[in-house]
Amino acid sequence: MSAALAYYPGCSQTASAREYDLSTRACCQTLGVELNDVPDWTCCGSTPAHATDHALAAALAARNLAQAMDTGASNLATPCPSCLLALRTAQSRCENEGFKGRVEVLLGRPATLSIRTRSILQVLMEDLGLEALAEKAVRPLKGLRVASYYGCLMTRPVGLMAFEDPDNPTAMDRLFLALGAEAAPFALKTECCGAALGVPRKEAVLELSGRILAAAEESGANVLAVACPLCQMNLDLRREQIEGYTGQRSTLPVLYFTQLLGLALGLPEEALGLGLHNVGTRPVLDILRRTWASEDVG
Amino acid sequence: MPVMELSASQDRAFFEAVCAKSGQDLLRCYQCGNCTAGCPMQPYYDLAAHQVMRLVQTGQRKAALTCSSLWLCAGCGQCSARCPNQLDVALILETLRHMARRAGYNPQPRVAQFSRAFLKSVHSHGRVFELGLLLRYKLASGRLLDDADLAPRLLKVGKLHLTPTSTPGQAEVAAIFRRYEQGAGS
Amino acid sequence: MRIGVFVCHCGTNIAGTVDCAAVAAAAQQFPEVVLAVDTPYACSEPGQRAIIEAIEQKGLNGVVVASCTPRMHEATFRRTVERAGLNRYMFEMANIREHVSWVGRDKKLNTFKATDLVRIAVEKLRYNRPLTAKSFAVNKRVLVIGAGVAGIQAALDCADGGLETIVVERTSTVGGKMAKLDKTFPTVDCSVCVLGPKMVDLAQHRKIKLYAMSEIADLSGYVGNFEVSIRRKATYVDWNKCTGCGLCADKCPSRKAPDHFNELVGRTTAISIPFPQAIPKKASIDASSCLHFLKDRCGVCAKVCPVEAIDFEQQDEVVKESVGAVVVATGFDLLDIRRFGQYGGGRFPDVVTSLQYERMLSASGPTGGHLKCPSDGREPKSVVFISCVGSRDRSMDRAICSGFCCMYTAKQAILTKSHVPDCETHVFYMDIRAPGKGYDEFIRRAQEEYRTNYVRGRVSSVYPKNGRLAVRGADTLLGTQTEVMADLVVLAVGAGAAEGSRDLAEKLRISYDAYGFFMESHPKLKPVETNTAGVFLAGACQGPKDIPASVAMGSAAAGKVMALFSKERLESDPQVAQVNAVRCVGCLKCLRTCPFGAIQEVQARDGSTKAQVIESVCQGCGVCTVTCTDRAIELQHFTDNQLLAEVNYLCRSWMEKSPA
Numbered sequence A: 001m002s003a004a005l006a007y008y009p010g011c012s013q014t015a016s017a018r019e020y021d022l023s024t025r026a027c028c029q030t031l032g033v034e035l036n037d038v039p040d041w042t043c044c045g046s047t048p049a050h051a052t053d054h055a056l057a058a059a060l061a062a063r064n065l066a067q068a069m070d071t072g073a074s075n076l077a078t079p080c081p082s083c084l085l086a087l088r089t090a091q092s093r094c095e096n097e098g099f100k101g102r103v104e105v106l107l108g109r110p111a112t113l114s115i116r117t118r119s120i121l122q123v124l125m126e127d128l129g130l131e132a133l134a135e136k137a138v139r140p141l142k143g144l145r146v147a148s149y150y151g152c153l154m155t156r157p158v159g160l161m162a163f164e165d166p167d168n169p170t171a172m173d174r175l176f177l178a179l180g181a182e183a184a185p186f187a188l189k190t191e192c193c194g195a196a197l198g199v200p201r202k203e204a205v206l207e208l209s210g211r212i213l214a215a216a217e218e219s220g221a222n223v224l225a226v227a228c229p230l231c232q233m234n235l236d237l238r239r240e241q242i243e244g245y246t247g248q249r250s251t252l253p254v255l256y257f258t259q260l261l262g263l264a265l266g267l268p269e270e271a272l273g274l275g276l277h278n279v280g281t282r283p284v285l286d287i288l289r290r291t292w293a294s295e296d297v298g
Numbered sequence B: 001m002p003v004m005e006l007s008a009s010q011d012r013a014f015f016e017a018v019c020a021k022s023g024q025d026l027l028r029c030y031q032c033g034n035c036t037a038g039c040p041m042q043p044y045y046d047l048a049a050h051q052v053m054r055l056v057q058t059g060q061r062k063a064a065l066t067c068s069s070l071w072l073c074a075g076c077g078q079c080s081a082r083c084p085n086q087l088d089v090a091l092i093l094e095t096l097r098h099m100a101r102r103a104g105y106n107p108q109p110r111v112a113q114f115s116r117a118f119l120k121s122v123h124s125h126g127r128v129f130e131l132g133l134l135l136r137y138k139l140a141s142g143r144l145l146d147d148a149d150l151a152p153r154l155l156k157v158g159k160l161h162l163t164p165t166s167t168p169g170q171a172e173v174a175a176i177f178r179r180y181e182q183g184a185g186s
Numbered sequence C: 001m002r003i004g005v006f007v008c009h010c011g012t013n014i015a016g017t018v019d020c021a022a023v024a025a026a027a028q029q030f031p032e033v034v035l036a037v038d039t040p041y042a043c044s045e046p047g048q049r050a051i052i053e054a055i056e057q058k059g060l061n062g063v064v065v066a067s068c069t070p071r072m073h074e075a076t077f078r079r080t081v082e083r084a085g086l087n088r089y090m091f092e093m094a095n096i097r098e099h100v101s102w103v104g105r106d107k108k109l110n111t112f113k114a115t116d117l118v119r120i121a122v123e124k125l126r127y128n129r130p131l132t133a134k135s136f137a138v139n140k141r142v143l144v145i146g147a148g149v150a151g152i153q154a155a156l157d158c159a160d161g162g163l164e165t166i167v168v169e170r171t172s173t174v175g176g177k178m179a180k181l182d183k184t185f186p187t188v189d190c191s192v193c194v195l196g197p198k199m200v201d202l203a204q205h206r207k208i209k210l211y212a213m214s215e216i217a218d219l220s221g222y223v224g225n226f227e228v229s230i231r232r233k234a235t236y237v238d239w240n241k242c243t244g245c246g247l248c249a250d251k252c253p254s255r256k257a258p259d260h261f262n263e264l265v266g267r268t269t270a271i272s273i274p275f276p277q278a279i280p281k282k283a284s285i286d287a288s289s290c291l292h293f294l295k296d297r298c299g300v301c302a303k304v305c306p307v308e309a310i311d312f313e314q315q316d317e318v319v320k321e322s323v324g325a326v327v328v329a330t331g332f333d334l335l336d337i338r339r340f341g342q343y344g345g346g347r348f349p350d351v352v353t354s355l356q357y358e359r360m361l362s363a364s365g366p367t368g369g370h371l372k373c374p375s376d377g378r379e380p381k382s383v384v385f386i387s388c389v390g391s392r393d394r395s396m397d398r399a400i401c402s403g404f405c406c407m408y409t410a411k412q413a414i415l416t417k418s419h420v421p422d423c424e425t426h427v428f429y430m431d432i433r434a435p436g437k438g439y440d441e442f443i444r445r446a447q448e449e450y451r452t453n454y455v456r457g458r459v460s461s462v463y464p465k466n467g468r469l470a471v472r473g474a475d476t477l478l479g480t481q482t483e484v485m486a487d488l489v490v491l492a493v494g495a496g497a498a499e500g501s502r503d504l505a506e507k508l509r510i511s512y513d514a515y516g517f518f519m520e521s522h523p524k525l526k527p528v529e530t531n532t533a534g535v536f537l538a539g540a541c542q543g544p545k546d547i548p549a550s551v552a553m554g555s556a557a558a559g560k561v562m563a564l565f566s567k568e569r570l571e572s573d574p575q576v577a578q579v580n581a582v583r584c585v586g587c588l589k590c591l592r593t594c595p596f597g598a599i600q601e602v603q604a605r606d607g608s609t610k611a612q613v614i615e616s617v618c619q620g621c622g623v624c625t626v627t628c629t630d631r632a633i634e635l636q637h638f639t640d641n642q643l644l645a646e647v648n649y650l651c652r653s654w655m656e657k658s659p660a
């Protein structure tokens, strides 16, 4: 894999999900995947724009696609499933010429959106593949029992995302297996965590995220892997709120899959932002250190 | 519930409009309830997703547009993935939300306030400025203490920026909003 | 020629929007027409009598009736003219109902069009020639494919009627799905107790020859004279010697073979007899599990078999039979449970298909009739049934209702209670379809007497929770979401056509629908016939149906066969293709095009190659006539001259006059 990728970080990755961005960049660098930031990128519009007006939402997303295409890139990747959905929705709606016309009026420039858009997870799985990833791993994730939580948008809508079995996605599970970890039989892989409703309807998010956390605990996992900044925020940052709401304590760390991958690739914890969590990530590191010590790696 | 008079109360034009705007043929819905069955937000809804579909089918414009569920939908797409008749239920709900906004119905002000605050933030900075967004929302909703516990935690790990990062793209984004507000592209 | 034209009013069906008298008056002027009248009902007894009288009094030798579609009454009127002494092909029909009065409102235009259609019929009739049918002998043996309850019934009825009957069954035992069921609705009587005696009758009937573990390799020929090749699959046991003692299975060390009879619930031995009442009761070896075939060792069965029936060298064998009619009764198969990922199908051991559940309930099943969860063998205290799984679901391209699952689900709920009285039962349903005799009462019993909790709504997902299964659904009547904990989840998986149905249909040259179910010839009036003469349908292969309906259809098919065989000779339809040998250049394009295999290659006396139509096979579809670039092949009764006469008139008339 040599061709450079246009990289669209998305707003969360500059703030509340900084560690997702850090670890994504670090992993890609180690793996030889060149990321070129979309010049001057702006917000994709996310759910609020979509909930307001489809043309407005598409225009906000389209601007970024156009920016990326201006650099001559033919491939774009973003870590955030919600951004990816916004970008893809714009692409798919603009196949309708009438709609595209409206978007162009708002955008003030032609909406050329033919760039291929994928998630970082998808790019790693498809362009590098499990074998290559496993080969580059210098430290096994042995001792970890990972519950992989995909969230609702990674596989849905099925027609638009076209990634994995929507009822039982296994990409992350397969990745962690290849990296030497165990995959916990986690039941609620694609259940919704409550998404952005955390602010206006907190109790809903606490209930739903609480359910996911409980299922992850039940699966016997010692770490919960995610690929979405909103999921991570709800499950990690809101942990005390969840505990207050459900009355169940939980110290299960919630890591981005790129952080776990980075550990396997031998990257230092600071490079992966492991100190930026609300729920401590130390237990994960402790387990791995023991493994590595006994296997004389790391 | 009062007696529903079947011919007079049915607003066919409303039904047709929802079908046309969403591109979905709502006559396909046979009320199996699968959309409701998987909906994570259902416990918070005043009307279940399938009931909203039924209201549209029977042309009950006001009841459909004033229901809170439209605003509570998380957009997770579970309903659409499950519908045996391939209806994009989430899209239908979203279409109704657009129509409700235009009609001036807003039964869940906090959700709308959050949406507005979010877009305002994008408008002003090109990207979301999380702290600004939260403050704006709090002021609009009067819920000053909501999530106050989160801020110190975010600040501690350097995740909550106190000032917005500015991006040159902001001007172009602002222009998009300006044209939108002037009614262009509709 | 002396032609008579009869313009029918069909009450107001035609006369309402066509001026029939005007059509008749116009027809009076057409060439060679000596009589043209309108008549209120041409098909009625007085209507037919008028036609006969006109033929006799006016010396007509050709008749046109302008009325409804030929599909409705062509045969009627052909008989009418025949009774007056004319050849039945000296008759033409103009369809002025479906093609005119029912589709247009403007009386003037309708009258104009009706007049044109009558004229076309007259023009064609002027070129008609009397045709006579040929006759051929019938081979009064019948082939039944598939020995589920429908096939068994058809075979027994045929054999009891004195016909020699060949039965071909794909698996190693007859009985089909019914043999796997525990009890049957709505009487809750033991399934194999009622089916068993019929299976034995089948095996012992003097007139029946059974080929189990066999499939149709090829079928050629035509009604009355089919040639069939049957592939007998190797069982590695000489069935002429095997006594069904079962010693081999007792001693077989390979005990992990997939148990297909038990729907993969539990395992069996590599050599086995599917179940105690199997017919034929013979052992067969599953080569994919047998150590002899896998590792070239073992051979224990060969050592213990008291009659030396084991034959590892056995090969598939093809045998030929000749029959005059075929009854297809290949039944259905359930959809693959793995398609239902949202319910954990194929992933969670305690999520099973309805047919697996029958085996779990059955006393002859793998648990001896004790209800146990496949995961850990515990007795379930809560069973959830989900209806319409893969039925009435357009997102899976399965819009059809599977017909019998509502009923068997109620039955299974009842049986669950009789196995484990303190077990909760919940049924998620959308509608309940129970139109049969005593059926709705049965559903009520399940709810009232057996306390089954019926929840109106679909299920979104099944997921593991606290060591059990959580079933998340909706109760649409209450407008709520529901969740219920289950130890066992039974999916009423939709019925599809039996595996391999499409292939079989191609071999038999019959049609099938989008789901692979075989097509009947007419949905109301010919439910047992197919579009290929001499091939009949019975049971669920035509669409999902329950046992009473399958049995009735089996008997109906047998009745059809006996009616067909009641004649010594059959007449072939003379409306077939005919090769003009002078024009034929022997390119044989027609032979390759004919969908019925009705064209053969022959050597002319001068040694050149020619095509020849096998009249009894030709269905008169006409595909060959348009393929032949040398215009050497023509369809009788639809010759080029006849068609051109129609077209010539139409084109000329349209150039000269067109409606205002």
Ligand SMILES: Cc1cc2nc3c(=O)[nH]c(=O)nc-3n(C[C@H](O)[C@H](O)[C@H](O)COP(=O)(O)OP(=O)(O)OC[C@H]3O[C@@H](n4cnc5c(N)ncnc54)[C@H](O)[C@@H]3O)c2cc1C
Pocket: C145, C146, C147, C148, C149, C150, C151, C168, C169, C170, C171, C173, C174, C175, C176, C177, C178, C181, C183, C184, C185, C186, C214, C215, C216, C329, C330, C331, C332, C333, C334, C354, C355, C358, C404, C408, C411, C498, C499, C500, C504, C538, C539, C540, C541, C545, C546, C547, C548, C550
């Ligand atoms: C779980 C369940 C419970 C049911 N319970 C009841 C009940 O209680 N009462 C009731 O009335 N009905 C019940 N039914 C319906 C019943 O099973 C059917 O009505 C009946 O089996 C139909 O009989 P059939 O002979 O048409 O088809 P099948 O039973 O499917 O038999 C077809 C036979 O043809 C054979 N075959 C298939 N393809 C070929 C081929 N190409 N060549 C040769 N042979 C072939 C098969 O091996 C099989 O032996 C139930 C169905 C299910 C799924």
Ligand code: SF4
Pocket: B035, B038, B039, B040, B041, B042, B049, B072, B073, B074, B075, B076, B077, B078, B079, B080, B089, B090, B093
């Ligand atoms: S998209 Fe909305 S309505 Fe549909 S399941 Fe998700 S939250 Fe419920």
Ligand code: SF4
Pocket: B028, B029, B030, B031, B032, B033, B034, B035, B036, B049, B050, B053, B079, B082, B083, B084, B085, B086, B087, B089
């Ligand atoms: S899932 Fe589809 S068919 Fe069923 S109630 Fe919802 S919208 Fe209607």
Ligand code: SF4
Pocket: C387, C388, C389, C391, C392, C400, C401, C402, C403, C404, C405, C406, C407, C431, C432, C433, C492
């Ligand atoms: S019979 Fe009943 S359960 Fe089966 S598909 Fe039809 S409605 Fe659904």
